[in-house]
Amino acid sequence: ELKVEQNPLFLSMQEGKNYTIYCNYSTTSDRLYWYRQDPGKSLESLFVLLSNGAVKQEGRLMASLDTKARLSTLHITAAVHDLSATYFCAVDPGTGTASKLTFGTGTRLQVTL
Amino acid sequence: NAGVTQTPKFRILKIGQSMTLQCTQDMNHNYMYWYRQDPGMGLKLIYYSVGAGITDKGEVPNGYNVSRSTTEDFPLRLELAAPSQTSVYFCASTLAGGSYEQYFGPGTRLTVT
Structure with a gap:
C-alpha cells in the first residue's frame, strides 16, 4: 500500500523567510x-512533476522530485501572507489503468507579519 | 469551460437517508474520480471511472455507489447515510495520455446527523 507522508504538518513562518516542505x-x-487548498475551498493545482530530477518554479514556490529517494520538496522563498494555505502532495504509482492519487495529510502554512 | 461542477454545495442528511451527489465536467475528460476529505486530513479515493460504463472501487468505497452513463457525468450515491460519512466530497477529472493532472470541483459539504 502506497503511503505518502508530509512534514511538517503545520508551519508558521514570518514573511520574508525561506522554508521547505517535504x-x-x-x-x-x-x-x-502539488496542490494548494485555501480554507473551505477546493484544490488548486500548483505543480506536476513527471520525471526524476524535475524542477518547476512559479513565483515564490519551487518544487522538485527525486524518484530514487522517493522525495519531493516544495521550497518557499521570501514568504508572503498570500501563501498562507494548506499544501498537499499527491502521488500516482502509475500502476493499473487509471491515475489514482494517494494524498499526503497536508502541510498547513501560516505566514505571519 | 465551466470545468468540474458539483451539486449541491451543502447538504444535511439524517441517519438512514439517501442522496446523490452530482458531478459534471465539460472538458471531455475520460477519467473521473470521487474523493472524500475529513477535517484536517488529505483526500481519500472513493470510486473512479476510466470511461462511460466503467467504474471501480478506490480506497474507501463502503457505503457508496457510482455510475457513469456518459463521459460528462459521474454521480455518487450514498445509501443509508451514517455519521461516519460526514465529510467534504470532491469530484475530479483528468485526460488520459497527458500529464494526468486532476482538476477538482468545488466540493460538497455533507453532514449526517
Whole structure:
C-alpha cells in the first residue's frame, strides 16, 4: 500500500523567510503533484512533476522530485501572507489503468507579519 | 469551460437517508474520480471511472455507489447515510495520455446527523 507522508504538518513562518516542505512516499513513482487548498475551498493545482530530477518554479514556490529517494520538496522563498494555505502532495504509482492519487495529510502554512 | 461542477454545495442528511451527489465536467475528460476529505486530513479515493460504463472501487468505497452513463457525468450515491460519512466530497477529472493532472470541483459539504 502506497503511503505518502508530509512534514511538517503545520508551519508558521514570518514573511520574508525561506522554508521547505517535504513529501516522502513509499513506492516507486515518477508522477507527483502539488496542490494548494485555501480554507473551505477546493484544490488548486500548483505543480506536476513527471520525471526524476524535475524542477518547476512559479513565483515564490519551487518544487522538485527525486524518484530514487522517493522525495519531493516544495521550497518557499521570501514568504508572503498570500501563501498562507494548506499544501498537499499527491502521488500516482502509475500502476493499473487509471491515475489514482494517494494524498499526503497536508502541510498547513501560516505566514505571519 | 465551466470545468468540474458539483451539486449541491451543502447538504444535511439524517441517519438512514439517501442522496446523490452530482458531478459534471465539460472538458471531455475520460477519467473521473470521487474523493472524500475529513477535517484536517488529505483526500481519500472513493470510486473512479476510466470511461462511460466503467467504474471501480478506490480506497474507501463502503457505503457508496457510482455510475457513469456518459463521459460528462459521474454521480455518487450514498445509501443509508451514517455519521461516519460526514465529510467534504470532491469530484475530479483528468485526460488520459497527458500529464494526468486532476482538476477538482468545488466540493460538497455533507453532514449526517
